[in-house]
Amino acid sequence: GAVVSQHPSRVICKSGTSVKIECRSLDFQATTMFWYRQFPKQSLMLMATSNEGSKATYEQGVEKDKFLINHASLTLSTLTVTSAHPEDSSFYICSAPGRGGEKLFFGSGTQLSVL
Amino acid sequence: KQEVTQIPAALSVPEGENLVLNCSFTDSAIYNLQWFRQDPGKGLTSLLLIQSSQREQTSGRLNASLDKSSGRSTLYIAASQPGDSATYLCAVPYAGGTSYGKLTFGQGTILTVHP
Numbered sequence: 001g002a003v004v005s006q007h008p009s010r011v012i013c014k015s016g017t018s019v020k021i022e023c024r025s026l027d028f029q030a031t032t033m034f035w036y037r038q039f040p041k042q043s044l045m046l047m048a049t050s051n052e053g054s055k056a057t058y059e060q061g062v063e064k065d066k067f068l069i070n071h072a073s074l075t076l077s078t079l080t081v082t083s084a085h086p087e088d089s090s091f092y093i094c095s096a097p098g099r100g101g102e103k104l105f106f107g108s109g110t111q112l113s114v115l
Numbered sequence: 116k117q118e119v120t121q122i123p124a125a126l127s128v129p130e131g132e133n134l135v136l137n138c139s140f141t142d143s144a145i146y147n148l149q150w151f152r153q154d155p156g157k158g159l160t161s162l163l164l165i166q167s168s169q170r171e172q173t174s175g176r177l178n179a180s181l182d183k184s185s186g187r188s189t190l191y192i193a194a195s196q197p198g199d200s201a202t203y204l205c206a207v208p209y210a211g212g213t214s215y216g217k218l219t220f221g222q223g224t225i226l227t228v229h230p
Contacts, residue, residue, distance in 0.1 A: 043222045093158055108157050109157075
């Protein structure tokens with residue numbers, strides 16, 4: 001099956017710093033990738049759709065200036081959490097549709113802890 | 116707005132038992148339904164995808180059924196093993212949507228299979 005690689009797996013940072021998370025499709029091209037986050041004991045929630053070569057589209061309530069998404073190539077999307085605060089502490093996970101676009105393949109996720 | 120609910124929230128069973136996980140959704144106009152497995156620190160793995168026109172899908176010891184009219188899906192796991200221990204999530208595309216990537220997830224069922 002398709003493989004999506006996500007790095008880093010865990011980040012601990014001080015409040016006010018920016019954190020970049022990378023998501024790569026290893027053996028297939030992904031013109032679209034999806035970023036989700038999951039707060040403790042809650043469901044995965046879609047944050048934004050990353051589109052190669054164009055602007056990302058954000059879900060209602062997600063600040064685009066805080067969560068910067070760049071999809072510079074057909075295999076790489078990055079999510080940058082700018083000026084992170086403790087309330088941004090969450091599990092962030094990316095996904096990409098495989099060939100045929102049906103099944104979603106997920107990265108291993110990034111646990112962000114902001115002190 | 117689509118809402119997805121999973122019951123039970125947690126389940127602990129001895130090895131070898133057959134078990135059923137339940138998923139319900141409020142908007143029956145879904146395009147498909149997916150079941151995922153989430154392992155700590157390892158992201159999500161797609162287990163089964165059922166198209167709206169299908170009633171069930173099988174993969175090994177897993178069988179998923181779909182009843183669109185009643186807004187329900189079940190995941191049946193036969194002869195459970197300790198390696199099945201994980202969180203199981205069901206997800207459907209956003210209400211009225213066909214995009215396979217924009218999903219609404221349930222909160223999951225935490226399954227523990229003890230030897």
